[in-house]
Amino acid sequence: MNFQGLDLKSDHKSRKLIRRRLATPPKFRVNLPIKLLTASTAVLLLGFSASNWQPAAKGADSTLKSERLHYALVLPEATVMPQALPTTEAEETTSEENNWHTVTIKSGDTLASIFSKNELSASTTHAIATLNDQTKALRYIRPGQKIHLLLDDQGQLRQMKYEPDITSTVLIQRAEDQSFHSRIINYQLDAYPVYREGVIESSLFEAAASADIPENVIMDLASIFGWDIDFSLDIRKGDKFGIVYNELYKDDVKIRTGRILAAEFINNRKHYRAVYYTDPKGNGDYFDESGRSMRKAFLRSPVEFSRISSKFSNKRWHPVLSKWRSHKGVDYAASRGTPVRASGDGKIVHSGTKGGYGRTIIIQHGSRYTTVYGHLHRYAKGARSGRKVKQGQIIGYVGSSGLATGPHLHYEFRVNGVHRNPLTVRLPEAKPVHSTYLSHFREKTRVYLSMLELMETTVAESQY
Numbered sequence: 214m215n216f217q218g219l220d221l222k223s224d225h226k227s228r229k230l231i232r233r234r235l236a237t238p239p240k241f242r243v244n245l246p247i248k249l250l251t252a253s254t255a256v257l258l259l260g261f262s263a264s265n266w267q268p269a270a271k272g273a274d275s276t277l278k279s280e281r282l283h284y285a286l287v288l289p290e291a292t293v294m295p296q297a298l299p300t301t302e303a304e305e306t307t308s309e310e311n312n313w314h315t316v317t318i319k320s321g322d323t324l325a326s327i328f329s330k331n332e333l334s335a336s337t338t339h340a341i342a343t344l345n346d347q348t349k350a351l352r353y354i355r356p357g358q359k360i361h362l363l364l365d366d367q368g369q370l371r372q373m374k375y376e377p378d379i380t381s382t383v384l385i386q387r388a389e390d391q392s393f394h395s396r397i398i399n400y401q402l403d404a405y406p407v408y409r410e411g412v413i414e415s416s417l418f419e420a421a422a423s424a425d426i427p428e429n430v431i432m433d434l435a436s437i438f439g440w441d442i443d444f445s446l447d448i449r450k451g452d453k454f455g456i457v458y459n460e461l462y463k464d465d466v467k468i469r470t471g472r473i474l475a476a477e478f479i480n481n482r483k484h485y486r487a488v489y490y491t492d493p494k495g496n497g498d499y500f501d502e503s504g505r506s507m508r509k510a511f512l513r514s515p516v517e518f519s520r521i522s523s524k525f526s527n528k529r530w531h532p533v534l535s536k537w538r539s540h541k542g543v544d545y546a547a548s549r550g551t552p553v554r555a556s557g558d559g560k561i562v563h564s565g566t567k568g569g570y571g572r573t574i575i576i577q578h579g580s581r582y583t584t585v586y587g588h589l590h591r592y593a594k595g596a597r598s599g600r601k602v603k604q605g606q607i608i609g610y611v612g613s614s615g616l617a618t619g620p621h622l623h624y625e626f627r628v629n630g631v632h633r634n635p636l637t638v639r640l641p642e643a644k645p646v647h648s649t650y651l652s653h654f655r656e657k658t659r660v661y662l663s664m665l666e667l668m669e670t671t672v673a674e675s676q677y
Contacts, residue, residue, distance in 0.1 A: 313374075316360045324351045331362055337370055340393055341385060347395045348385065350377045379468050402461040404471055408664050410455040417448060427470050430458050435517070437487050437499050438478050440509040443636065445519045445545065453479040457664045475661035486665065488658040492650050502662060504646035504654050510578070511640045512556040512604065514545070515586065516611065516622050522546035524636065541632035542585065542625035549590055549620040551611040555602040556584050556626075564597045570623065571615025574608050585625035588617045 316327055328338045341348055354360070354375070361374040373385040382398045411424035421431040434456060435444050442448075459471030475488040487507045491497035499507040523544035559578035567573040570587035574596060577583055590612020602608060613620045626635040646654045 312363060314362045314364070316362065318354050318356055318358045318360065320356045322354065322356070324354065327360060331364070332368055333362075333370055341370075341373070344385070344393055344395055347383055347397055350383060351375060353377075379463060400463065402463050402468060402471075404459040404461055406457055406474055406661070406664070407460050408455065408457050408667060410453070410667075413448060413452040413454075414450060417444060420454075426456065430456060430470050430473065433458075433473050434476055434478070437473065437476060437507055438485055440507060440511075440513055440640065441485055442478065442480050443514050443521075445514060445516075446521050446636070447480055449481050452481070455665050455667070457661050475658070475665055477665045486662070488661055490646065490654050490658055492647065493653065498643075500646055500654070500658075504651055506643040506645055508643045509640040510557050510643060511582070511584070511626075512554065513635075513640070515554050515556045515584075515624055516545045516547055516551060517554075519545040519547040519551065519611075519622070522621055524634075542587075542623050543635050545611075545622045545624060546619070547611045547621065549610075549612055551620075551622075552593075552607045553586055553589065553609045553611060553622055555604060555606045555608050556624075557582070557604050558602070559584075560601050561596060561598055561608070564592060566614075569616035571617065572609070572612065573615075576602060576608075581629055583625075583627040583630070585623070585627070587623035587625075588612055588615050588621060590614065590620070 314331070316331070318327070324342055325335070325338045328334075328341075342351060359376065362370065363372040365371045369387070371387055375383045375385075377383065380400050380402060382400070383395060384398055385393055385395045387393055409424050409426045409430075411420040411426065413420045417431060417435065418428070421428070434454065438444075455477045456473055457475040458473045461468050461471045472489060473487075476486070478485045486502050487499045488502070489497060490500055490504075501507060521543060523540060555576055557576070557578045559576040559582075561574060562577045562583075563573065563575035565573070567575075567587070570585070572587075572589040572592065574586045574589065574592065575583060576586075586609060588611075589609040592609045593607045596602070596608040611620050611622050617623075624635055626633050626638055628638070
């Protein structure tokens with residue numbers, strides 16, 4: 214027998230007993246291993262598992278090496294019968310995710326060419342491309358985008374994913390009857406409000422760049438205050454502005470900037486404030502602190518960031534006719550092709566050449582107001598008589614047709630047929646916050662308006 218595994222230590226009395234047994238004739242010494250084997254069998258019968266047995270921690274060993282007994286108790290190992298465990302949904306998902314094949318779209322790729330490279334049939338391509346309106350986006354795949362394919366064991370398309378933009382995924386799945394179905398999964402970006410401020414030294418855009426404000430945000434700022442401030446004429450050195458706007462993140466990565474939540478502009482020492490508010494019905498717009506709409510019925514300027522070359526005047530020297538005559542509008546100097554926007558909702562009542570105005574568009578706004586846009590280079594697509602237009606819609610492009618020495622827009626504003634100065638006329642306001650929502654308005658906008666208070670405090674402190 215092999216006695217090399219188990220270290221059984223005895224006390225003083227036990228050692229004497231062992232010595233006597235070792236001195237016993239050989240015919241009696243064989244009883245000891247037999248007894249040990251019997252004891253081990255008893256342990257098994259009592260239900261103890263060898264795998265759960267743990268030897269006691271060893272203490273200080275004072276027993277002489279020659280006096281130790283080493284026995285190897287060879288116990289049978291516990292046998293575990295294999296059992297089929299049910300596959301969890303998480304395991305199925307993990308396995309499925311590992312089988313997805315990702316295709317990065319390259320220049321010249323089409324859905325048909327991508328499917329062909331992955332050995333998918335033309336009938337599958339046709340079924341996906343003509344499935345419904347959701348899959349029509351696959352006609353406009355662009356280089357750099359990704360298409361994810363999941364094939365079954367026979368190489369047939371099981372699922373497909375396509376991300377037309379950062380916030381949505383088109384998911385296409387094959388049903389048991391082999392037909393395809395699609396749905397759009399929308400992802401909500403995480404929005405974090407940030408605050409920026411600036412002081413104008415030379416231009417609005419340079420001030421924005423110095424304050425690390427994206428260009429699209431500063432354009433939105435000009436649009437919000439464009440009803441009250443003419444950014445081509447009214448901007449002064451020392452004007453200040455502050456903006457609270459969202460930055461949108463996906464998986465902690467900044468994707469883009471979001472909507473302006475609140476803004477303040479100090480123009481020639483006059484304060485303007487605006488805050489975005491969504492009422493309980495889901496209607497959103499910009500309002501001042503009192504709940505009056507920032508959006509008037511008309512834009513103050515139909516051309517963005519242009520220069521006024523001639524103002525409204527009852528007596529002005531005409532550079533082409535070389536004589537004094539009244540100037541019943543405002544001329545905005547801008548490069549040829551600059552877009553011209555409708556200053557308000559209305560209907561085009563004239564689109565064509567009109568004497569010295571050259572190519573002209575006239576828009577009727579309700580029963581009282583009319584606006585005129587002259588010296589156009591060309592008309593926008595669809596800008597013809599009888600068509601309705603929305604405020605801010607492009608109706609034409611700056612030119613020099615008619616009696617004009619250079620490219621500019623001649624803009625007129627008429628009330629009941631009478632010419633009024635577009636720069637000073639009191640513009641009618643849009644609807645304010647409904648009286649029943651005023652308490653809700655104050656509650657929802659308080660935080661962002663409070664953030665604007667930082668602008669005045671910070672700028673004031675920086676001056677000392």
